[in-house]
Amino acid sequence: MDLDLSPYFSEALRDYKSPSQIARNVTEKWAKDNLYCPKCGSQLKQHRNNTEVYDFFCDHSNQEFLLFPTPLEEFQLKSTKSFPCNGFPTKILGSGYDAALRRLDGGMFPSLILLHYERKAEEVRDGMLIHRLSIPPSSIRPRKPLSNSARREGWRGYEIIMHGIPYVGRIPFIEEGKVTEKETVLAKWKYVENIMEGTPNDRSWRSEIMLIVDKLPPSFTLQDVYSQESNLRNLYPRNFHIRDKIRQQLQVLRDKGHIKFVGNGRYQKSA
Ligand SMILES: [Zn+2]
Numbered sequence: 001m002d003l004d005l006s007p008y009f010s011e012a013l014r015d016y017k018s019p020s021q022i023a024r025n026v027t028e029k030w031a032k033d034n035l036y037c038p039k040c041g042s043q044l045k046q047h048r049n050n051t052e053v054y055d056f057f058c059d060h061s062n063q064e065f066l067l068f069p070t071p072l073e074e075f076q077l078k079s080t081k082s083f084p085c086n087g088f089p090t091k092i093l094g095s096g097y098d099a100a101l102r103r104l105d106g107g108m109f110p111s112l113i114l115l116h117y118e119r120k121a122e123e124v125r126d127g128m129l130i131h132r133l134s135i136p137p138s139s140i141r142p143r144k145p146l147s148n149s150a151r152r153e154g155w156r157g158y159e160i161i162m163h164g165i166p167y168v169g170r171i172p173f174i175e176e177g178k179v180t181e182k183e184t185v186l187a188k189w190k191y192v193e194n195i196m197e198g199t200p201n202d203r204s205w206r207s208e209i210m211l212i213v214d215k216l217p218p219s220f221t222l223q224d225v226y227s228q229e230s231n232l233r234n235l236y237p238r239n240f241h242i243r244d245k246i247r248q249q250l251q252v253l254r255d256k257g258h259i260k261f262v263g264n265g266r267y268q269k270s271a
Pocket of ligand 1: 041058
């Protein structure tokens with residue numbers, strides 16, 4: 001993986017004028033030449049422009065990806081540079097809320113590729129994959145619909161809230177200019193597929209419980225998780241067995257080795 005964007009910039013600057021078109025062109029071409037499928041390791045392919053909602057795909061293992069490139073903020077907070085933020089914005093803007101929800105319900109929402117690049121140095125700085133199975137419906141929110149005068153009336157964009165995605169689903173492949181070993185990325189991808197096994201509804205619950213566990217210390221109690229019951233009730237107003245659901249999902253996480261039960265209602269996160 002070569003992080004140098006300069007050949008792509010010189011080409012794009014010749015062909016385009018608008019900064020957003022240049023950015024799109026540069027990052028897409030770079031991604032096409034450099035990115036591999038995190039499931040099987042083979043080269044990703046790019047859809048022809050405007051023909052598909054997914055930017056990239058792998059035809060070996062039937063994976064779809066959306067690319068979200070952002071220029072690096074010059075005055076970035078140090079605290080947001082490392083995991084789980086890796087310097088990426090807290091919200092990712094997408095288009096077509098209703099279609100996105102339908103795809104999510106049908107288990108067809110694509111995985112995301114987040115890219116950070118430095119315009120001046122013409123270099124990719126950070127890259128993170130978001131595994132589609134780890135994206136719960138609660139992390140996708142509608143934006144204000146377009147006004148009546150807009151071309152497509154009532155059409156709504158969406159935003160993906162980064163802090164609504166459990167840590168396990170965020171897989172860095174470039175961190176501050178350092179490329180992660182491919183084997184590590186593939187192993188993490190596989191880990192998510194195992195831990196997020198189940199129906200879309202199962203996965204949604206598991207993500208919510210993992211989000212709670214992410215924020216707890218390495219050793220925690222069942223009571224700590226129960227203390228978030230009211231948030232879960234807001235998310236699942238028609239479910240009257242929230243505590244049963246919590247215990248069920250903790251058990252799945254334990255069976256899959258993500259947490260350990262150490263007795264007396266106490267759990268330990270696996271390393
Ligand atoms: Zn693949």
